[in-house]
Amino acid sequence: MKPAPFQYHAPKTIVETLDLLARYADDDGRVLAGGQSLVPTMAFRLARPKHLVDINGVTELNRIAVENGRLCIGAGVRHSAFETPVEDGPLGRLLASVVRHIAHHPIRTRGTFCGSIAHADPASEWCAVAAALDAEMVCESKVSGTRVIPAKTFFQGIMTTALREDELLREVRLPMLARGTYAGFAEFSRRAGDYAIAMAVATYRLKNGIMSDMHVAVAVGGAEAAPRRVMEAERTLIGRPPNLGTFQAAAHAARMAIDPLDDPSIGADYRRDIVRAMVSRALENAVT
């Protein structure tokens, strides 16, 4: 469990980082942020990057701010930053309720939000949140400048994203949730802090006691190769009152709509059952 040899680079600025990535991306260069996924993978020698570009010293990436109705989360922001709400609204509360499910406290003090998004583990909580809220990923490289990629096209498969080798995921932008938005999260894992077998993020707003079409979102993570919104589930909610029957109908729709991962440990049918349970619970848990 000792990594294969690699060269270590420690830039201090975004410009330096992009320079290094431009130079080494083709020679198997990788960004090192919190290292909570990459370093163990290297220890197992499943990943053998020749160059590591460590962005922990790039202080400009540590920013977290609300701008133009979006929460902007820099590449240096740790999971633990969300443990107390980062803003006094439904989004801050949602993120604070989700972060408790990410591994354990020591890991949360090192791992980063953007690192999770870039790594795109199917069971990443932040990826499911990004999918649910239609997050925007701000990707930057020396050669092609800045691109803003929506979650819908960013997540492409198991640990596969639209991010190019020479690009830095500089920032993720989450749209703020308007006051009165209900947001909920639920996941099921074998132990506290484990990778979830499935999870769900749900949001809705009420207009005259009815869930209005603009703000209904149901995203499922952990169950498929990549997290995504499940339109079939969302459709069953729109125009209906928020009650257990409605929620269970949406959960059933999600169960049927997904194409579950099937591995030797967790069968596809069981994963569908968990999706159903989690979608229902995310909706039941939703608070404003």
Place this chain on the structure above:
Amino acid sequence: MNEQSGATKWIGQSVERLEDPPLVTGRGRFVGDINFPRQLHMRIVRSSHAHANIVSIDTEAARELPGVIAVWTAADIADVPPIDFREGPIEKLAPYRQPVLAMHKVRYVGEPVAAVFAEDPYVAEDAADLVTMEVEELPVLLDARDDPTEFSFGRDTEAAILTQGYGDVEAVFKLAAHVVELKLTSGRHSGVPLECRGAIGRYDASRDVLELHGAAKVPHRNKELIARMLNRAPASVQCFESHVGGGFGIRGELYPEDVLVCVGAMRFDRPIKWIEDRREHLIAANHSRNQHHHIKAACTDDGEILAIDDVIYHDNGAYVRTHATRVAMMTCGVLPGPYRVPGAYRAVCHFRLTNKTPAATYRAPGRFETTFVRERLVDAIAYQLKLDPMHVRRLNAVRVDEMPFKRPLEALGEEIHFDSGDYHALLDTTLNHVEWTRLNRELAARRENGEMVGVGLAMFVEKAGLGPADGVRIQVDTTGEVEVITGGASIGQGFETVMAQVAAEMLGTDMKKMRVIHGQTDRIEHGIGAHASRATVMTASATRVAALKVREKALNIASELMQAPLDTLDIVHGEVVIAGRVGGPSMTLGQIAAALGPSSKTRGDREPGLSAEGWFYADHQVYPYGNHLAVVKVDPDTGAVKVLRYVVAYDIGRALNPALVKAQIAGGFAQGLGGALMEEFTYNERGDPLASTFADYLLPTLREVPDIEILLTEDYPSPLNPLGIKGAGESGVNGVGAAIASAIDDAIGIPGAITVLPVTPQRLKAIIDGKR
């Protein structure tokens, strides 16, 4: 034989652990902390095939890497025999022993095929990466219930068939009113210490001594085994135990890596250090528990079990390691547990090899499994015969007036003699503690309201204190400090504290004056180490004998020097005084040690030194007993099980340190919970291990392990040793699978639903949904 002394100063007190200060101040010394000048680092190249013929192994690229000293395959150590059995050669099993490096064939993923020796651990791992192996894949055998296949030419994978029993099983079954039959499986799991294994071999040419550092559990036995394997005199091999981060029966056995560092140290005349990583640990160190039982009971109308007939398929993995067939044989012997089974009994165990990591003992070997099987059987009898499960337990449990109870079965080579105990009284204690009737009524009401909650109970008998003998040497120096030199081992259980308590009690001195030596084969000739819940029964009893001899010597000379009759003297706070006289003459133990010095004029013709050796002999093991009770809640949507309440009642005979006994029970429970609900070494159809990291091998954490209630009783001190001790180490794990399985049945309202451990959420969900 029991010594029921009145007030005690040290024995029976929950004193703080003597060994903690270095451990909690970062001054411990674990095997990873030990380094020697000029040491080399070893990395093992392991098979990635579960079953294959080795065509060739290419080590050239690895050998060319700068910093690499050598790369060995089996051919390089052709003079080193396979790892032998601890108890001596067993001709029939010899062909199934594990070679130190694979020869001709590999038989499990993780089997050592080559060893790299390098200047640096990173280089060693880089080089190990460059070793390639050409193989011819062979079909894999992964289920011990399947027909045996070829192990080697002319030998199949059924290494042995073991049987134990008595009476005419067929005759009893033929006449029985009822026959209850079950098929049950205990999954593959194991002890997973926080600290992985490690070994450092060092050869001191100036003294011609081979040293193994990082030894644990049984250093003296491993010294003998290494000497035998490497054809050296035992006096020229020494093992040294350092701090140990958990043992649980799997650590400290002699493994291929231990032998390789020893051979390497002699060949290269440089120390060889090997530190196991976690992935290696989970595929290389012993697994345990994997058994399939097909059990039948013959019963009367009122639920008396007349006979048991069990056919067991024991999955021992790829080879037969140091324990030989011990776990399987123990399984056959201890299965009936507390129940009488008067008519007949037969256990036939098919001891079979598969293409998985070899298996051996893990905390409560054969008992975790058989308690699950036996208590499932009792529940099934009650259900089938429409009887109260507690009635069936009471009816069948050996009564106090039948003690000592002899059973013509064996455990660890001795006939089973339950020494003492009142199983019915302890069951009453447990049921009264939880208010059994009321608890059941409350749970039934909650179930009416749609909750899946239930309760389950298991009874068991443990065994501890295997003899036949253990010796301890105690010596007092001229400052009054006491060395208690044992051949025991400390795997974190509080060994030093307990030995110090006993010695301090007998010597009338402060336990903080004690230095307890363990796991150092150059300090004492013999030693039993720490396994099978023996340390307190055997080593503490020997400590008592040695301490009493030292006491006698001290009082003898003090009587002369203080001119006081022997029977007026006592030792208080490390000083010999005249009992009851305040401010009278006194001598410290240090002064007495000086008076007994070889050149002391006051010694007279006494043997020099305030020291003595004490031996304790045991013809039979002791049999502590207990109950486990679980209350669980099942989530029908996910199949998840939450333990709401857990009670362990246990009669320890006499608790030398109740806090340490409770800690043993609590720790054992956590491991049992893992085996009941989470931990499982699984494999895909090619024999690749699927649980080789902590993301897949799920140990219960602080978040999953509830606080437990421990009812520690001392109602039946063992008559087999003067302190009445019965052993604690394995009681917390023994009944967890059984109690939780029973509670889940109750919660989901399906009697007999749980037939396989661990009860994973996925398995349970399928049962609840009727998909199984």
